[in-house]
Amino acid sequence: MITKLDKEFIRTLARDGKRENGRRFDEFRPLKIELGYAKNAEGSALVTLGETRVLAGVKLSVGTPFADTANEGVLMVNAELGPKASPEFEAGPPSAQAIELARVIDRGIRESKCVDLEALCITPKEKVWIISVDIDPLNDGGNLMDAGGIAAIAALYNTKIPKLDEDGRPMFGTDAGRLKLRKIPVPVTIYKIGSAVVMDPDFEEAEAADARLTVTSVDGFLCAMQKGGTGNFKSDEVVRVVESAYGKAAELRSAIKDALGI
């Protein structure tokens, strides 16, 4: 929560083309990615985007496939907004915000088809790898959606598939090869503050916003979108916002590739 006065201040600045943090409307905060931050996860990444810090961890297990995708591994994305990351968050079952965060990131990864799920099949109809991506924000400094999406994809990139023992059980800590990513989906969320549209808001800016639109894309394609907030976008504004998010994602993708060493 921010005060009415702070909100008005941010909105007035935005109307005049300014931000309190001095950034341009389409300027992201410095992005840092640390791979392998959580040693007991099969893959992990800590993403720092200004004050926002999100840790993502990937755990693998062997399980049975879904009946309708009998030759494919299973991918699940979960997010918990624990009180450690913000005084706004409450302990207990996942809030609507946490569910949305997980589902939007999940759709971005799934729909981009960046993970070859068929390659995660061990025995058709019987045994497949189950990939759980858990998103754990350590500090909510705004824009958890983009930081979380980048953390998830970086953690997947960092994932090592364990070897299986004679009984087909995974031997954690062993390395049978990296999980291969075919593409790098990148979410970019655009926030509408009055008539201005800004990217990568800090916490106060996100609180002052009327609406947001998350656009996840890969090279050449959009793969997932989600509008949130009680304000709206004009229909021609949606098109402009999607175009700029798509352009920004390309820029971020090369920064992410640099950080991952691709």
Add this chain to the structure above:
Amino acid sequence: MMAEESKKLITGGRRIDGRALDEIRPMAARTGVIARANGSAQFAMGDTVAIAAVHGPREMHPKHMQDPVRAYLKYTYAMAPFATQDRVKPGPSRRSTEISDVSRQAFNSVVFLEEYPKTGIEVYVEVLQANASTRCAGINAASMALADAGIPMADLIASCSAGKVEGQIVLDVAGEEDTEGEVDLPIAYIPRRDEIALLQMDGLITLEEFKKALELAKQGCIKIHETLVDALKEKYRHIELSVSSARSEDKEDV
């Protein structure tokens, strides 16, 4: 491969259910379907059927959610356990929680909440029968139910989906198009303000295709909006008739 070819979803510009690419399924809209509710409606597009009830404005529970300057709009989207082929476990799921939340946000922008401080306006939507685009049908039913309850709004929200099926952009995704198609793009639109109140998308789509799909979905919403308005007017038709007949009787007296 042969099996897939025989299951083509679009042949000669016609879809698997015989519709043109830009055609919405047949619609049925009715208000006042739940007598005990303050407002209610049922909306069907093809085999997707949703019913909505509005309770309130009434005292907001839980009390800590009371807002001293406006009403709190509560929106619950649920599926009847028998709405799909596999039984749906009753109670909220991650999917229904997300749909409820984005739908609530969409209505927040049109309902004049400041008219009813401290109260709760509760919208309950249930999908009775699902054949794709259920959140859209739910929003259309909720829109009418809110109007039926006499709650002031800037406009009726109308909702419709567009999609990409076998590389073609289509309106109102249904049936196998939903499971086999490449893209689903549900939107909610406010015609009077030309605003997008809800937008979700999944699947691979180019920027140009997206623009086309968004425009198509918008046109679909405009058509649905007309259907919603007609259904609401229907409720008052008999009153109009009785008033006009009373007037003509007055004239005869003179």
